[in-house]
Amino acid sequence: MQKNIIAAGVIIIGVALIVIVFANDLFNVAPAFEELTDDFSATVMQADVIETAEGDVALLKAVSVEFGEVIVPTLSGAMGMDAASFTAFVGENYTAVATGVAALPQVTEQFTGVMELMNSQLDNFEQADAIPTSSLPATTLPWIILLIGIAAVIIGIVLFFSFRLGAILAIVLGVVVVASSVVLNLVDKAGAADDMNEAFKPAYTQELVTGSEQALVVVGGMGQQMSSEMLPALAQQLGMSQEELGQFMAANFPETAKAMQELEPTMGRFTVMVGTFDSQLENYNTIKDTVLQPIAWAVLIGGALILILGAWGLIASGKEEPAAA
Numbered sequence: 001m002q003k004n005i006i007a008a009g010v011i012i013i014g015v016a017l018i019v020i021v022f023a024n025d026l027f028n029v030a031p032a033f034e035e036l037t038d039d040f041s042a043t044v045m046q047a048d049v050i051e052t053a054e055g056d057v058a059l060l061k062a063v064s065v066e067f068g069e070v071i072v073p074t075l076s077g078a079m080g081m082d083a084a085s086f087t088a089f090v091g092e093n094y095t096a097v098a099t100g101v102a103a104l105p106q107v108t109e110q111f112t113g114v115m116e117l118m119n120s121q122l123d124n125f126e127q128a129d130a131i132p133t134s135s136l137p138a139t140t141l142p143w144i145i146l147l148i149g150i151a152a153v154i155i156g157i158v159l160f161f162s163f164r165l166g167a168i169l170a171i172v173l174g175v176v177v178v179a180s181s182v183v184l185n186l187v188d189k190a191g192a193a194d195d196m197n198e199a200f201k202p203a204y205t206q207e208l209v210t211g212s213e214q215a216l217v218v219v220g221g222m223g224q225q226m227s228s229e230m231l232p233a234l235a236q237q238l239g240m241s242q243e244e245l246g247q248f249m250a251a252n253f254p255e256t257a258k259a260m261q262e263l264e265p266t267m268g269r270f271t272v273m274v275g276t277f278d279s280q281l282e283n284y285n286t287i288k289d290t291v292l293q294p295i296a297w298a299v300l301i302g303g304a305l306i307l308i309l310g311a312w313g314l315i316a317s318g319k320e321e322p323a324a325a
Contacts, residue, residue, distance in 0.1 A: 006313040007159035010170055013302045013309075014152025017145055020298055026142035029290045032283035033193075034138040037129045043276045045125045050118050053273060056266045057111045060219065062255040064104035071253055078238055094230045100222020107215040111270075114212075117203055121196045128193035131292075132184055145299055148177055152306055159313060167313030174307025181300040190292035197288055204277065204284055212274045216267065223263040231260075 021027070043049070076086030091098040131138050151173055159166030181187065235245035249257040259266070 002316045003159060003163050003313070006170075006309045006316070007156045007166065009156075009309050010159060010166075010306055011153050011156030013305055014149045014154075014156060017149030017152065017299065017302055020295055021142050021146045021149070024290055024295060026145070026290075026295075029287050030138045030140075030142050032286040033131075036280045036283040036287070037125070037138070039276055039280050040125065041129055044273050045118060045122065047119075047122060049269075049273075050115055050122070053111070053269060054115045054119075056262075056269060057108050057115060059255065059259050059262070059266070060104060061108040061112075063259045064101065064108065066253055066255045067101050067104075071256065074252055075234060079234075090230070093233075094225055096218075096221035096225040097230050100218050100226075103215065103218050104222075107219060110211065110215065114203065114208075117199060121199055124192040124196040124199075127189045128196055131189050131193060132186060145295075148173070148299065148303070152302075155306075163313060164317040167310045167317055170306050170310025170313060172310075174303050174305075174310055177303025178300060178307060181296065181303060186296045187293060187300060190296035193292050200284070201288060204281070204288075206281065209274065209278045209281055212270075213278070216270055216274060220263075220267050223260065223267070227260050227263070 072083050072086055076083050079086065079089075081089065087098075090101075132141050132144065152170075155166055155169045155173060158169060231245060231249070232242070235242065240248060246257070249260070
C-alpha cells in the first residue's frame with residue numbers, strides 16, 4: 001500500500017511539472033525572454049548608458065528653458081521685435097524649430113520617466129538576466145523542468161517494480177532539484193523578473209514606442225533646421241560671421257550651443273534605445289503575462305516532495321525486507 005502511494009505521488013509530481021511547462025507556454029516564453037534580455041543588456045540596461053541618456057534628456061530640458069527665457073528675449077530685441085512677434089516669425093519661417101521647441105517639455109518628461117523606470121529596474125534586470133544561470137540561457141529552463149518531470153514519472157514507475165531502487169533514485173532526484181534551486185537562487189531571480197515585468201507593463205506599450213519614435217523625428221528636425229537654416233539666417237541678419245555666431249551662442253545660449261554640437265551623437269543614442277524597445281516589443285508581449293516565481297516555487301517544492309517520498313520509500317522498503325525474511 002505504501003509503495004503504491006509513494007509511486008503514485010512521485011508520478012503525479014512529475015506530471016504536474018510537465019503540465020506547468022506547456023500550460024505556461026515556456027517553450028515560446030523562454031526564447032522570447034532570452035532574446036529580450038540579451039538585446040537589452042547589450043544596448044540599454046546598463047548603468048552608464050542610462051546615466052548618459054539622463055544627461056541627454058537634462059540637456060534637452062535645459063534647451064527648452066533657455067529658448068523661452070533667454071533666446072526669445074535676446075534675439076527678438078536684437079532684431080527689433082517684441083517676443084510675440086519673434087515667436088510668430090519663427091513659427092512662420094522655421095516650422096520644425098517651433099514644433100520642436102513646443103514639444104520639448106512633453107518629450108523630456110516622457111524620456112525622463114523612461115530613464116527613471118529603467119534605472120529603478122537595473123538590479124531586477126541583472127537577476128532576471130541570470131535565469132537559470134549567467135552562463136546558461138533561459139531557453140534551457142523549460143527543458144530542465146520537462147526533464148525533471150519525465151525523470152519523476154520514470155522513477156515513479158520504477159517504484160512499482162523495484163521499491164528500494166526507485167526510492168533511492170527519488171532521493172537523488174529530489175536532492176539535485178532542491179540543491180540546484182537553492183544554489184542558483186531561482187525563486188529570487190524569478191521574483192526579480194516578475195517585479196521588473198510588472199514595473200514595465202504600464203510603460204512598455206506600442207503607444208510608448210510610437211510616441212518615442214515621433215519625438216525623435218520632431219527633436220531631430222528641430223535641431224537640424226536650427227543649425228542649418230535658422231541660426232545662419234539670423235547671423236546674416238545680425239551681421240555676424242559663422243565664427244562670431246558660434247562665440248555669441250556659447251556666451252549667451254550655452255545650453256543650446258552645447259546641444260547643437262552634441263545633437264548627432266545624442267540622437268544616435270536615443271535612436272538605438274528606442275529601436276531596441278521597438279524590436280523587442282513583440283517578445284515582451286509574449287512574456288509579460290507569464291509569472292515566473294510560482295513556477296520556480298513549484299519546481300523547488302516538487303523536488304522537496306520527491307525527496308520526502310523517496311526517503312519514506314527507502315524507510316518503508318527497509319522494513320519490508322525483514323518482514324519478508
